[in-house]
Amino acid sequence: MNRRTLALVAGGVALVVALALLPLLALDVPGVLPGPTYTPGTLQLLAFAMLIAALALSYRMMFGLAGLLSFGHALFFAAGAYGLGMILELLAPAEWPSELVFLVAILATLVFGLVLAATVGALALRVTGISFAMVTLAFAQAGSVLIRRNAATTGGDEGLPLDITHVPDGLVGVLNTRNLYWMALGILVAVYLVVLWVERSRAGHVAEAVRENELRVRVIGLRPYDVKLLVFIVASVLAAVAGMGYLLLQSGAAPRVATADFTLTLLVIVVLGGVGARWGAIVGGIVYTLLDQRLTALAGSDAIAALPDVLRVPLSEPLFILGTLFVLVVLFLPGGIAGIPKRIATGTRQDPVEPKEATDA
Amino acid sequence: MDTVVLLLITGLGLGALYFLVASGLSLIYGLMGVLNFAHGSFLTISAFLGWEVGRRVSDGTWTGLALSAVVGIVVGAVVAALTELLIIRRLYERHIEQALVTVGIALASVALFEGIWGTDPIYTERPAWLTETTEILGARIPNDRFLLIACAGLVLGGIVLFLRRTRYGLIIRAGVENRHMVTALGIDVRRSFTLVFAIGGAAAGLGGVLASVYYGYVSAHLGSVLLIFAFIVTVIGGLGSLTGAAIASVLVAVLQQFANYYLGGTGDLVVVVALAAVLLVRPRGLMGKAA
Amino acid sequence: MTAASDASARPAPGAGPILRVAGLTGRITGQTVIEDVSFEVPATGVTALLGRNGVGKTSTIRSILGLIERTGSVELGGIRIDAMPTHRIVQFGVGYVPEDREVFAGLTVAENLRLAERDAAPRREFIARLFPDLVARRDQRAGTLSGGQQQMVSLARALVNENRLLLVDEPTKGLAPRIVDEVAAALGEAARTVPILLVEQNLHVIRALADRVVVLSGGRVVFAGAASELLDDEERVQRLLGVHDASEAA
Ligand SMILES: Nc1ncnc2c1ncn2[C@@H]1O[C@H](COP(=O)(O)OP(=O)(O)OP(=O)(O)O)[C@@H](O)[C@H]1O
Ligand SMILES: [Mg+2]
Numbered sequence: 067m068n069r070r071t072l073a074l075v076a077g078g079v080a081l082v083v084a085l086a087l088l089p090l091l092a093l094d095v096p097g098v099l100p101g102p103t104y105t106p107g108t109l110q111l112l113a114f115a116m117l118i119a120a121l122a123l124s125y126r127m128m129f130g131l132a133g134l135l136s137f138g139h140a141l142f143f144a145a146g147a148y149g150l151g152m153i154l155e156l157l158a159p160a161e162w163p164s165e166l167v168f169l170v171a172i173l174a175t176l177v178f179g180l181v182l183a184a185t186v187g188a189l190a191l192r193v194t195g196i197s198f199a200m201v202t203l204a205f206a207q208a209g210s211v212l213i214r215r216n217a218a219t220t221g222g223d224e225g226l227p228l229d230i231t232h233v234p235d236g237l238v239g240v241l242n243t244r245n246l247y248w249m250a251l252g253i254l255v256a257v258y259l260v261v262l263w264v265e266r267s268r269a270g271h272v273a274e275a276v277r278e279n280e281l282r283v284r285v286i287g288l289r290p291y292d293v294k295l296l297v298f299i300v301a302s303v304l305a306a307v308a309g310m311g312y313l314l315l316q317s318g319a320a321p322r323v324a325t326a327d328f329t330l331t332l333l334v335i336v337v338l339g340g341v342g343a344r345w346g347a348i349v350g351g352i353v354y355t356l357l358d359q360r361l362t363a364l365a366g367s368d369a370i371a372a373l374p375d376v377l378r379v380p381l382s383e384p385l386f387i388l389g390t391l392f393v394l395v396v397l398f399l400p401g402g403i404a405g406i407p408k409r410i411a412t413g414t415r416q417d418p419v420e421p422k423e424a425t426d427a
Numbered sequence: 428m429d430t431v432v433l434l435l436i437t438g439l440g441l442g443a444l445y446f447l448v449a450s451g452l453s454l455i456y457g458l459m460g461v462l463n464f465a466h467g468s469f470l471t472i473s474a475f476l477g478w479e480v481g482r483r484v485s486d487g488t489w490t491g492l493a494l495s496a497v498v499g500i501v502v503g504a505v506v507a508a509l510t511e512l513l514i515i516r517r518l519y520e521r522h523i524e525q526a527l528v529t530v531g532i533a534l535a536s537v538a539l540f541e542g543i544w545g546t547d548p549i550y551t552e553r554p555a556w557l558t559e560t561t562e563i564l565g566a567r568i569p570n571d572r573f574l575l576i577a578c579a580g581l582v583l584g585g586i587v588l589f590l591r592r593t594r595y596g597l598i599i600r601a602g603v604e605n606r607h608m609v610t611a612l613g614i615d616v617r618r619s620f621t622l623v624f625a626i627g628g629a630a631a632g633l634g635g636v637l638a639s640v641y642y643g644y645v646s647a648h649l650g651s652v653l654l655i656f657a658f659i660v661t662v663i664g665g666l667g668s669l670t671g672a673a674i675a676s677v678l679v680a681v682l683q684q685f686a687n688y689y690l691g692g693t694g695d696l697v698v699v700v701a702l703a704a705v706l707l708v709r710p711r712g713l714m715g716k717a718a
Numbered sequence: 719m720t721a722a723s724d725a726s727a728r729p730a731p732g733a734g735p736i737l738r739v740a741g742l743t744g745r746i747t748g749q750t751v752i753e754d755v756s757f758e759v760p761a762t763g764v765t766a767l768l769g770r771n772g773v774g775k776t777s778t779i780r781s782i783l784g785l786i787e788r789t790g791s792v793e794l795g796g797i798r799i800d801a802m803p804t805h806r807i808v809q810f811g812v813g814y815v816p817e818d819r820e821v822f823a824g825l826t827v828a829e830n831l832r833l834a835e836r837d838a839a840p841r842r843e844f845i846a847r848l849f850p851d852l853v854a855r856r857d858q859r860a861g862t863l864s865g866g867q868q869q870m871v872s873l874a875r876a877l878v879n880e881n882r883l884l885l886v887d888e889p890t891k892g893l894a895p896r897i898v899d900e901v902a903a904a905l906g907e908a909a910r911t912v913p914i915l916l917v918e919q920n921l922h923v924i925r926a927l928a929d930r931v932v933v934l935s936g937g938r939v940v941f942a943g944a945a946s947e948l949l950d951d952e953e954r955v956q957r958l959l960g961v962h963d964a965s966e967a968a
Contacts, residue, residue, distance in 0.1 A: 135523060189703050193710045196462045196526065197666065200658045201706060207655050208699040215692065279747070326655065330464075330530050337527055379542040386542065389535025396528045397517060594832075601822045601833055607785055608820045612834045612875065613808030 085251055088112070089244040098356060100363070106243040110315070111359055113243070113250035117311050119351030120250075120257040122335045124304035126347040127261050129336060131270060132297040133277030135195070137329050138186065138202030141209040142302040144324035145182050146309025149175040151226045151319050152219060158231040167232040172310065179306030180299065187298035191291055194280075203326055210324040225320040228313055237314050246315045253311045254348070257304050261344060264300055273297045334392045340404025349403050358384050429565035434688055436563070438681030440572030443579030444641060446676035447634030448650075448657035450586060450669060451507075451627020457603035457667020458616075458623050460522045461515060464529040466657070467650025468536040469507050469628045473499035474635030474645045475544055478551055481636075487552030495636045503632020504625040511624035516617065533651070540647035548644035557640060571640050578637055582630050583673055589626070590669070595619055603667045659698055663705045665715025675713060734796060736761040736883050736913050737782070742790035742800075744774070744781035750937070751777040754790070757932040757942050759883065764905070764914045764927045766945065769934035770960045775917045776817050778934065779885045783807055783814060795882060809836060813876030817887040817917070819868045823861025827852055827871055830860050834875035845874045848904050866897035873901065877908055884914040890923055902926055921959075925949060933958045 093103040101108045121143055128134045153171040160167050190201040213220045220226050230238050236245045264270050276290040313319050322328060331354075339350020361384035364370060370381050380386050395402060401409065448470060455463050481495030510532065518524045557574060560567040590596035598619045602609045609616045631650075638653060639645045660679050664671030682701060683694035690697065705712065735758035742755040752774035759765045767775050781788040784804045792800040799807050808814065822830055831845070831852075846853050849870040855863065860871055869889055876884055889905065890898040902923045905914065909927065918924050924931070924945065931948050933941035941948060941958060948954060 135526070189706065192706050193662075196456065196460070196522070197662055197706075197710070199462060199526070200662045201702065203655065204659050204662075204699050204702050208696050211695040326651075327534070330534060333527065333530060334534070380539060383538040383542040385538035386535045389531045389533075389538060393514070393528050393531035393535065396524050396531060397514070400524070597825070597829055597833055601825055601829075604822050604824055605820060607804075608816065608822070609833070610804040611783060611785060611808060611814045611816065613805050613836050613879075614833070615803075615805045 082251070082255055085116075086248065089247055098360070100359070104244075106240045109243045109247040111355070113247040113315050114312075115352045115355035116247075116250040116254045117308050117315065118335065118355050119348040120254040120311070121305055121308040122332055122339065122347040122351040123254075123257050123261055123344065124301045124308065125332045126336045126339075126341065126344065127264060127304075128297055128301040129333070130341040130347075131265055131277070132273040132294055134191075134294060134298060135199045136190075136202040136298075137199045137326060137333075138190075138204075138206035138209075139302070139305055139332055140324055140326070140328040141186070141202075141206040142179055142183060142305035143309040143312070143328070144209060144213065144319070145179050146175060146306030146311075147313040147319035147323060148213060148220055148226060148309075149178045149306065150310045151228060151313050154232060155226075155229040158229050160232070164232040165234065168234060171232070175306065175310060176303065179303050183299045183302030183306075184295075187295050187302070191294050191298065203329075206324070206326055206329060210321065210326070213321050213324050220321075221319075223321060225318050228317040228319075230317075233314065238317075250311055250315060253307060257307065258344070258348075260300065260304060264297065265344075269293055269296055334388065338392060338395055338402050340402030342401055343404035346402055346404030353403070354388070358388065361387055429567075430688070432564045432566035433568060434684045435681060436566070436568050436572050436576075438684040439677060440569075440575040440641065440680075441684065442677035442680030443575040444634055444638055444653060445656055445660050445680055446579045446673055447582060447630045447637065448653050449660040449664070449672040449676055450582065451623075451630050452654075452657050453661045453664065453667055453669060453672040454586075454599070454603070454623050455627050456661065458599055458606060459515075459525075459620050460520075462522075462526040462529070463627075464526065464654070465510055465532040465536070466507075466529075466627065466631055467652075467654030468533050468540075469503045469510075469650070470631040470635035470638065470653060471540055471645075471647060471650035472506055472536070472635075473503040473628075473632030474639045474649055475540065476502045477632070477636040478549075478639055478645050482552065487554060489554045491552075492554055492557075492636075492640070495639075496633055499632040499636035500629045501632070503635065504629035507628020507631070508621050508625040510628075511621050515624070516620070519617070537647050537651060544645070544647060546647065548642075548646040550644045551639050553640055553643070575637050575641060578633060579676075582633065583669075586626065586630075586669060595622055599623060656698070659702050661712075663702055663712055665712030668712070668714035671712055671714030734761070735759055736795055737915065738791075738793040738796075739778075739782065740791045740793075742778065742781055742788060742792060744777045744786050744788045746777070746786055751786075752781060752934070752937045755781075755934065755937070755939055757939050759913055759915050760930065762913055763929035764909050764916050765930045765932060766924050766928035767915055767917045767932050767934065768924070768948075768959055770958075773934045774937045775934060776887055779814075779887050779915070779917065782885065783812065811880070811882035813879060813881040813884040813912070815872050815876045815884065815886040815889055817891065819865075819872040821860040821863070821868045821871045821875075823859065825860055826857050827860055827863070828856040830871050831874055831878055834878055837879045840878045841880070842878065845878050848877065848907065849874055866893050866900070869893060869897070869901060870904075873904055873908075877904075881912050884908065884912055886914055887917045888919060889916075890918065890920050898923065921949070921955070 088103045089109055091103050094101070099108050100111060103109070125139050128136055128139070150171055153174050157167050157171060186202070186205050190198055190205065193201060214222055216222070236242055237249065272288055272293045276293055280290050309323070312323065335350040335354045336347050338354060339348070340346030365382035365384060370378055373381065399405065448466060452463060452466050455461055477495035477499035480498045481491040484494050485491035514528055514532070515525055518528060553571070557571045560569050561573070590600055598609060598614055598616065599622070602616050602619060606616050634653070635649065638649055642649070656679065660675045661672055663679060664675030679698055679701065683698050686697035687694035737759035739758070740756045742752065743750060744752045755778055767778065769775055777786060780786045782792050784802065784807055788800065790800065791798060794810060794812065799810060802810070822833070825833070851867060852870055852874060855867065860868060863871065873889065876886070886905065889901050893901065898920060905916070906927060908914065916927065928945040930943065931941065931945045932939055933948065935958060948958070
């Protein structure tokens with residue numbers, strides 16, 4: 067380990083420790099956070115932001131590292147949330163110790179996510195580029211339809227409330243938001259480490275090479291398909307993990323997290339943060355969630371209500387502002403937030419992303 | 428028998444709607460390599476503006492509907508052409524970014540539509556005949572299906588004629604095959620990009636007005652729902668193939684209707700299974716060019 | 719080789735080179751494929767662009783046309799064209815016959831030609847005389863033509879307009895000997911009125927057509943001069959092109 071890596075590791079650890087201490091402090095950042103950091107509302111928002119960041123991180127691994135533009139990532143997040151929710155409900159009458167049931171439910175959800183990811187990935191990866199994007203979109207859509215249609219098991223449009231029979235007491239209720247916050251932080255750190263590990267592994271390097279030039283990888287005797295499938299599965303299972311965290315944090319799952327729009331939101335987050343760097347996805351996730359929350363608060367404010375219609379209507383739609391922001395970032399800030407330091411450093415306005423010919427089937 | 432006829436014709440009607448969206452998607456992708464997520468928004472804005480104009484002039488009459496259709500077509504064409512000129516063109520040949528930017532447009536525009544017209548569907552008035560049924564082989568077919576099928580047929584015929592008979596059509600057909608070679612023959616292929624966007628937008632615009640007839644309402648999400656099926660249709664039909672889009676539109680919609688009726692409302696799922704099956708057997712789609 | 723093909727006799731006084739390439743560097747997906755290539759093409763005759771497989775001949779032609787990302791300067795008849803988009807360069811009077819023909823397979827022969835016509839008065843009779851076979855097959859889909867016939871279509875697309883320069887990339891690749899002769903004859907005919915930059919592997923064809931040669935190696939120009947100067951030096955041909963002169967051995 068050289069000094070630079072050491073400094074980075076130390077910085078990372080310090081950051082995690084600082085984040086872990088937040089619930090014990092009374093920091094107030096007016097305009098950004100709804101209240102002091104120890105209040106449940108703020109902790110809830112921050113925890114949600116961290117889960118979204120974890121999800122974005124897993125998405126970035128697929129899109130940024132392996133170049134897989136999936137429009138179906140929400141499916142796996144929803145699989146985690148709904149999977150755990152439904153299994154907990156199913157096991158509610160079980161007589162075993164709650165800890166065991168909870169653990170079994172988590173494991174079963176992981177297996178479910180794994181099988182789903184392997185199936186969808188194996189099929190979707192038969193095509194590349196834009197076709198892959200559409201196929202993953204179709205699968206996610208099927209998942210979304212299934213959730214909405216089977217109201218008896220999934221709660222349909224109403225959403226699935228968390229059955230707390232076997233959920234550890236420390237993770238239930240507003241008073242325990244702190245614990246949920248720590249859980250979200252734990253998930254984020256875990257996802258980060260797994261992503262780091264995959265990217266550093268041989269498979270990660272091959273995946274990167276596949277993105278750059280599939281032909282060359284094929285020439286050196288590796289099957290790009292296998293590597294891409296591996297990355298797809300890992301990213302999807304990580305998404306399922308984030309989904310489980312989401313279920314516990316929100317004490318339920320809403321059908322919105324299974325929609326194509328939710329995946330598109332993820333894409334926005336990753337591109338906003340910057341595809342080029344891991345921390346871009348994290349920053350993107352947190353910035354987006356906070357922005358979304360603040361914009362929604364702003365939309366309901368008196369200041370906006372007093373504006374004339376031409377301004378009031380667009381400004382009271384957070385997604386309109388975020389969508390427009392996204393278009394502007396793609397047009398004028400390729401590299402996203404994570405690309406800014408490099409831009410300043412090199413003083414270049416050059417686009418880091420080379421124009422590439424699509425190699426679609 | 429009558430059920431089968433009903434399902435077939437209703438399927439054809441829905442297929443007509445899919446085709447109006449998918450034809451543009453497929454041409455745009457085929458020529459430019461752009462996956463256009465904003466296509467649903469072209470449809471929605473046309474449906475809203477068509478409805479707004481139609482109802483003010485003559486609500487629930489054929490005149491009103493015809494006017495809505497004209498407005499829808501024009502709005503779709505203009506909005507699509509502007510999108511290409513002002514935004515897509517700046518990202519020339521950067522296909523991923525182009526797709527991303529259309530995602531942003533789709534998200535922002537749907538939010539804007541919600542802001543303007545609200546989140547709930549707005550029910551629309553239609554000419555009386557369209558709400559009635561006609562009996563064919565014992566099946567009572569809702570009349571609006573015939574309108575949809577006729578319109579889609581006209582659009583298909585019109586686009587085919589345009590592609591076969593005009594110089595721009597020739598350029599587009601050549602460009603779908605190999606757009607770099609088209610430029611290397613001294614042709615500014617970007618002009619036909621705008622044109623293809625305008626044509627696709629016009630078809631989607633008409634689709635928007637017809638969708639409001641078919642569903643009986645307009646809503647901010649009209650386009651998003653149809654877009655996903657149109658994506659599936661384009662992949663099954665083969666990206667870039669107009670004929671493929673036409674055939675797949677009908678296949679998908681008919682399949683969906685039959686599954687909804689005979690397999691307990693599983694139409695959407697069956698369509699996805701069909702997509703998976705097609706990809707397994709023939710990854711480039713029914714009529715797509717070889718990879 | 720006639721005295722007229724002697725490099726020192728060209729360019730004719732007053733008439734500069736038609737094409738001047740200086741410091742041309744080309745990149746494909748960020749990877750440099752040719753670097754700092756400089757050479758000139760005189761205003762008449764055939765200049766052959768030679769080099770081993772994969773050395774960057776096609777990339778050089780495509781860089782000149784702006785089909786791949788490039789830096790450096792390219793002048794056509796004294797006017798910089800390196801900032802122009804491809805279609806403008808072609809409209810400026812450059813005919814292009816790509817490697818592997820690139821005919822539009824789904825279009826008919828007639829449609830392929832019609833697409834290529836830029837001039838107000840395209841030279842249809844000239845094409846019909848040069849490639850009578852194509853007239854008979856005008857309504858056949860180009861994708862169903864034989865390789866030789868496709869090459870005729872590709873050549874015809876470039877020759878149907880008045881050009882100031884032709885860029886022709888391996889027109890005889892994979893063709894039967896008889897067709898090779900036909901293609902060479904057509905090029906010879908064309909060369910009487912328009913200068914040609916020709917990429918070609920067949921030494922026999924080069925001997926018959928080329929006045930000058932430019933040789934690439936490692937993405938750079940390593941030889942430029944009269945064709946005879948290179949071709950008469952068996953050892954040099956072997957070293958620079960990595961081929962035996964088949965026509966010599968025969
Ligand atoms: N699309 C591409 N992606 C990556 N590298 C490429 C691509 N096209 C060409 N190259 C590389 O650029 C270099 C030059 O290729 P080019 O086709 O210009 O050579 P050439 O001299 O025309 O070869 P040949 O005699 O075989 O036609 C080669 O090393 C090739 O591998
Ligand atoms: Mg070559």
